[in-house]
Amino acid sequence: MTDATTITPQRNTLSKSERVASRNTVETLFGGGHSRALSAFPLRMVYMLAPRAEGEPAAQMLVSVPKRWFKRAVKRNRIKRQVREAYRTSKHQLLADIDTLFPGQKLVMAFIYIDGELLPSAEIDAKLKNLLCRVGEKLNVKCQRRHGTHKADTSQHTTGSGDATDTTTAPQP
Numbered sequence: 820m821t822d823a824t825t826i827t828p829q830r831n832t833l834s835k836s837e838r839v840a841s842r843n844t845v846e847t848l849f850g851g852g853h854s855r856a857l858s859a860f861p862l863r864m865v866y867m868l869a870p871r872a873e874g875e876p877a878a879q880m881l882v883s884v885p886k887r888w889f890k891r892a893v894k895r896n897r898i899k900r901q902v903r904e905a906y907r908t909s910k911h912q913l914l915a916d917i918d919t920l921f922p923g924q925k926l927v928m929a930f931i932y933i934d935g936e937l938l939p940s941a942e943i944d945a946k947l948k949n950l951l952c953r954v955g956e957k958l959n960v961k962c963q964r965r966h967g968t969h970k971a972d973t974s975q976h977t978t979g980s981g982d983a984t985d986t987t988t989a990p991q992p
Contacts, residue, residue: 838880848865861934862933864950866927879928880930905944908944909944930947930950
């Protein structure tokens with residue numbers, strides 16, 4: 820019999836090991852042909868799968884705010900804090916997907932702020948959740964293709980009945 824007090828709650832932390840610190844990793848992420856990119860304005864996400872060593876987390880991230888758009892370090896640091904906070908509270912589903920779909924690999928991500936204006940934290944949080952959800956879907960499709968279970972989804976191309984499984988489109992009248 821399990822007691823509710825023995826279950827450990829999910830901790831919303833962002834440890835030092837979850838941040839990209841290796842110059843080689845950054846160069847591979849931005850220089851090699853192994854990375855992919857997604858955008859949800861004002862954020863751009865560049866990501867890749869890499870081999871994971873023993874004891875490393877399932878995902879590592881970095882945040883970049885160009886000095887070109889924000890000359891003052893105070894503003895750049897504010898945006899970095901906002902993005903890290905949004906990632907810290909939203910990462911759990913993505914980490915679970917990576918552990919189950921790609922054991923022995925980690926996801927390396929870079930979030931680049933591409934707007935010239937400061938935005939409220941709620942808006943940055945929504946955009947970052949959108950990016951994490953989209954990358955999770957792409958990794959799921961990649962895993963299905965790797966195992967040969969991926970089938971082309973033709974339900975989005977149906978017309979008339981509106982029975983499409985895609986929740987982002989409205990049903991046709």
